[in-house]
Amino acid sequence: MSTVVVSGLGVAAPGALDVETFWANLIAGRPAFAPAAALPDSGVIVGAVEEGSTFADLPIPLPAACDRNAVLAVAAAGQALTQAGLVPGTVAPERVAVVLGNGGGGLTSLDVQYERLFAQGKRPHPFSVPRAMGSSSASWVSIAYGAQGPCFVVASACASATHAIGVAAALVRSGAVDVAITGGTEAPLSRGTLLAWNAMKIMSRTGCRPFSRDRDGLVVAEGAGVLVLEREAHARARGLRPDVAVAGFGSGADAGDIVAPTADGMARAMRAALQDAGLSPAEIAYVNAHGTGTRANDLTEVQAMRDVFGAGALPPTSSIKGSTGHSLGAAGGLEAVATVLAMRRALAPPTAGLDDPDPELALDAIPLTARGMAIPAAMSNSFAFGGLNASLILRRLN
Structure with a gap:
């Protein structure tokens, strides 16, 4: 393989x-x-x-x-x-x-x-x-x-x-x-x-x-x-020197509600991606979240991340939808591009518009200002109506 x-x-x-x-x-x-x-x-x-x-x-x-x-x-x-x-x-x-x-x-x-x-x-x-x-x-x-x-x-x-x-x-x-x-x-x-x-x-x-x-x-x-x-x-x-690999992918269905998300289904997709990549949660330096800006999605996504990473161990996380909006079926493509760029440039994009972080979420969502940081491995998540969940793991190559 x-x-x-x-x-x-x-x-x-x-x-x-x-x-x-x-x-x-x-x-x-x-x-x-x-x-x-x-x-x-x-x-x-x-x-x-x-x-x-x-x-x-x-x-x-x-x-x-x-x-x-x-x-x-x-x-x-x-x-x-x-x-x-x-x-x-x-x-x-x-x-x-x-x-x-x-x-x-x-x-x-x-x-x-x-x-x-x-x-x-x-x-x-x-x-x-x-x-x-x-x-x-x-x-x-x-x-x-x-x-x-x-x-x-x-x-x-x-x-x-x-x-x-x-x-x-x-x-x-x-x-x-x-x-x-x-x-x-x-x-x-x-x-x-x-x-x-x-x-x-x-x-x-x-x-x-x-x-x-x-x-x-x-x-x-x-x-x-x-x-x-x-x-x-x-x-x-061909003479290229590749620096980022798609290391893992996980997906699955909530088998629940047609519009209301569940943390369990999201967490299963993230765990499957980590297993496919052969990485532990602690090795993920940055998460590019689905982060739609709705009350239910953001809360459920953070609950799922707590399940996967541990409540006190959530990696720095941001959503680019504060800048790009939600391009629906294209969103994961734009977010994967953003994640690759963040890894290559050692710079995590901020969550635009986040001048008042929700204390209930207790999440380091990189508010307003980009953050310089090494990102050897990252996760990019997408969660859809119908309980359709997908997670990618990207990693830097030596």
Whole structure:
């Protein structure tokens, strides 16, 4: 079984169309929220990705059959492949997999077509199905970059990207493929989708403040976070010097409530990831938390961490959702990118907006200011509606 290393990173995030800008925003604790264009005068705020040169420079002209979630994925994947030095012809195309997480599929396209049909009385667009289908983002990445290996989307709501990275790492580790393009993408800022989230009464009008005493909900966002994974020997043969490995993955289900999380299920996923990595809880220096900013999620997540690490031994922990918002099925991809960067730069990103930590949580959530620290091993967690839990362990290579 091969060591799986990270050789490339790419993002399309609120306030950032490249990895360096993304990192600068995280370290500054700079949120990128704005009023929802799809719900004017509602007070709802979102994290939207601005279009820019990244989209203009894509390797294929994305046609009318392409939803925005696929555009974000193709843009982020291109950055990751460039950083990895994987130009066409570098790897046999049948040895390159594409495994992406996506919670909702072509949500923007669905909204547009339903409005055409029911409000305007027009026929659906001929490409409505390829726009909306849940696997379209993986297909477009495959088409754009010539990847002919296993290609599919993992859908597990807000844990989709973390599940996708775990599955992709398993493909590489087993030798089934040499390279995997993985992570997640989501474009949920359509009117219908935002109205549906708003109906759940968990959206903040003032900003996402994970682990804060006055936290009042999440901020829905769009985005894509993509990693290129490959066998360590394969990367070294190409002249790379890999420094971070995907060491472990754990997942499982609460088998409980469709929306209410349980600490037991989260803890099982974390323990499974630690066991897969062959590490003890004490060896984890930093946790990138799911940290949505809702009352229930933050409390339950900390309870699960106490179960795994011990009440008095929780490692420094932060949530980047105070800066990026919650990009649903893409969140784990952006958070994995952030965790890799934190390890490489020995700098843990802060939890933005955390100027009044909740004393009930008793958590070192790295409030407001980034913290310099060596991070030889880290955990990145995603927990989703339906009780779908996923945890990644990343470790530095010597």
